[in-house]
Amino acid sequence: MSQDIFVLIEHLRGQVADISYIMLAAARTLASSSGGQVAAVLLGKDAQKLAGNLAADKVLYADSPALTEFTSEAYQLTLAKLIEEQSPRAVLFGHTTIGADVAGWLSGKLSLPLVSSCVNFTSDGKFLSQTCGGKIMAEGDLPSPTILVTMIPGGYKSEQGQAAQASAIESFTPPALDNLRVALKKYIEPEAGDVDISKSPFLIAVGRGIQNKDNLDLPNELAAAINGTVCASRPVVDQGWLPTSRLVGKSGKRVKPKIYLALGISGAPEHVEGINESDVIVAVNTDANAPIFNVAKYGTTLDLLDLVPQLTEKVKQAKGG
Amino acid sequence: MKIAVPIKFVPDLVEELNIDSSGAALDTSWLRLIINEFDDHAIEQAILLKERGGAEVTIICAEGDGVDDILFNAAAKGADQLVKLMGSDAAMMNSHATARVLADFFKEIQPDLILTGVQAHNDLDGSVGALLAEYLGMPYVGYVAGVTAASGSVIARKEYPGGIIGEMEVKLPAVLGIQAAEQPPRYVAYSKINQVSKTVKIEERAISDLDSSGGATVGRMFKPEPAQRAEIIEGSPEEVADRMVGIFKELGVM
Numbered sequence A: 001m002s003q004d005i006f007v008l009i010e011h012l013r014g015q016v017a018d019i020s021y022i023m024l025a026a027a028r029t030l031a032s033s034s035g036g037q038v039a040a041v042l043l044g045k046d047a048q049k050l051a052g053n054l055a056a057d058k059v060l061y062a063d064s065p066a067l068t069e070f071t072s073e074a075y076q077l078t079l080a081k082l083i084e085e086q087s088p089r090a091v092l093f094g095h096t097t098i099g100a101d102v103a104g105w106l107s108g109k110l111s112l113p114l115v116s117s118c119v120n121f122t123s124d125g126k127f128l129s130q131t132c133g134g135k136i137m138a139e140g141d142l143p144s145p146t147i148l149v150t151m152i153p154g155g156y157k158s159e160q161g162q163a164a165q166a167s168a169i170e171s172f173t174p175p176a177l178d179n180l181r182v183a184l185k186k187y188i189e190p191e192a193g194d195v196d197i198s199k200s201p202f203l204i205a206v207g208r209g210i211q212n213k214d215n216l217d218l219p220n221e222l223a224a225a226i227n228g229t230v231c232a233s234r235p236v237v238d239q240g241w242l243p244t245s246r247l248v249g250k251s252g253k254r255v256k257p258k259i260y261l262a263l264g265i266s267g268a269p270e271h272v273e274g275i276n277e278s279d280v281i282v283a284v285n286t287d288a289n290a291p292i293f294n295v296a297k298y299g300t301t302l303d304l305l306d307l308v309p310q311l312t313e314k315v316k317q318a319k320g321g
Numbered sequence B: 001m002k003i004a005v006p007i008k009f010v011p012d013l014v015e016e017l018n019i020d021s022s023g024a025a026l027d028t029s030w031l032r033l034i035i036n037e038f039d040d041h042a043i044e045q046a047i048l049l050k051e052r053g054g055a056e057v058t059i060i061c062a063e064g065d066g067v068d069d070i071l072f073n074a075a076a077k078g079a080d081q082l083v084k085l086m087g088s089d090a091a092m093m094n095s096h097a098t099a100r101v102l103a104d105f106f107k108e109i110q111p112d113l114i115l116t117g118v119q120a121h122n123d124l125d126g127s128v129g130a131l132l133a134e135y136l137g138m139p140y141v142g143y144v145a146g147v148t149a150a151s152g153s154v155i156a157r158k159e160y161p162g163g164i165i166g167e168m169e170v171k172l173p174a175v176l177g178i179q180a181a182e183q184p185p186r187y188v189a190y191s192k193i194n195q196v197s198k199t200v201k202i203e204e205r206a207i208s209d210l211d212s213s214g215g216a217t218v219g220r221m222f223k224p225e226p227a228q229r230a231e232i233i234e235g236s237p238e239e240v241a242d243r244m245v246g247i248f249k250e251l252g253v254m
């Protein structure tokens, strides 16, 4: 048993995901209250180079052809062995397509408690998680001896998890990884050809509050008037009203425009993680309690269907006169 | 192929949410519950698989207000069996307890493929799918948007950030966490649901001794207190539009 804090480093096709650095920063807070070290856990094939800038006291590294790219089963088995052998105080995973595939399974396998959607650890070692689409916060203790946590961005800066110097790598042996039941066949690239929304300084984002496809004329007209680009939240894309290339958030793009005008978007954590580096967020939402107002600088509770035509008119006037 | 889709009800986020007198849980007295939207996608994906290659689809839900309607709705879309878990309060069960109850049931009915919504917005102890897979000794892949049946396996389209898809071959039996079906959940006319409710039976199954160990223990719940909340611009649409144009000009984007 140890007081160390483990962080599962997420990487895809040779790129370390930002959430890894964010978790290293979070782990530092936890380690200072537990008195242990921060250990970055890296799984891969010839992937030592990815450890170069991890702000950790040590890197625990497992190398195997079965770990070349992420698959849930190979990660689950490798991490189960490591956690069982070392019993760290906590293991942090991204609340992501990688972390969420393994953390829950490990909780069942090792009978260890699991807390999900954590944004912050308090100085006295409690978790703070977002729940109900960001409308409610939940706080609680981290049970001993070992707790598994999945984390969402927002509480820590990724720069805090980056170091100028590489830390020492300690290799560990993964378990036998054969007869696996999950195999990556190939990656499919997103369709190219559409505009790159991450390059536009003025984004007009539409959410489920737009209600139907025909109403998209309103933001489209505004975008034409102000030379902005229309993007969307997930339900709008899932409905097929806009292509995936326009999706903002966890499964889409992260954007940093000068202005992000959010029309009928509630501000769910999965959306907010894609926009929280925008210069100014302006939110239009009829629900005064919508979490989007927690990240917006300006807002209005007017119906977007009433406001947007007026806004387009005013923009045209301002430009013409 | 036998497909099972366990679904869950969650608070409707359109409504105002309040904390109860314990200070550590939602006040459920006025809570309006609706189907977890990702579970709705899981139902749609199951029906699509049935239409393409044939399957027997079972939908399972803990009892509660509105649950019968959702189950009949699924039957009207093409689900074959409807199961209601009695003696449980959907709103009170965490993912660990739910996964244990479901695992017992699935050991009996032995589905080839279990589709769950990838998560629910009120999960605080991870999602049901990954836990369920471990309890059943099955592989798990989540964040799935699209499933194709192959022989003895399925091809799951797993989503990565930025629109990248990883095609995963997953041996059956397996559990998949569905993020989105290949098409939006279909709409069914009320008349059809009504008709189905007269012919399809909901099988009731008693459960007891919920074991929620392994879940997070919440000591306190509260509404977020942001350092800075948005400045709300008051006025008519015309007035608000004027002010916004002023803001855009100040920021130099016009």
Ligand SMILES: Cc1cc2nc3c(=O)[nH]c(=O)nc-3n(C[C@H](O)[C@H](O)[C@H](O)COP(=O)(O)OP(=O)(O)OC[C@H]3O[C@@H](n4cnc5c(N)ncnc54)[C@H](O)[C@@H]3O)c2cc1C
Pocket (backbone or CB within 6 Å): A206, A207, A208, A209, A210, A232, A233, A234, A235, A236, A247, A248, A249, A250, A251, A252, A253, A263, A264, A265, A266, A267, A268, A269, A270, A271, A274, A284, A285, A286, A287, A290, A302, A303, A304, A305, B038, B118, B119, B143, B179
């Ligand atoms: C693994 C995972 C990944 C995800 N990735 C993403 C992602 O990348 N991007 C993303 O956006 N979501 C993502 N989601 C989904 C996310 O959880 C939310 O479901 C989604 O962001 C909600 O979109 P919305 O705000 O448009 O809709 P809703 O939450 O339904 O909000 C609609 C809002 O519109 C308001 N409204 C309604 N009518 C009007 C009107 N007339 N005028 C003004 N306001 C109105 C309502 O008050 C409400 O707040 C992901 C979810 C999961 C589980």
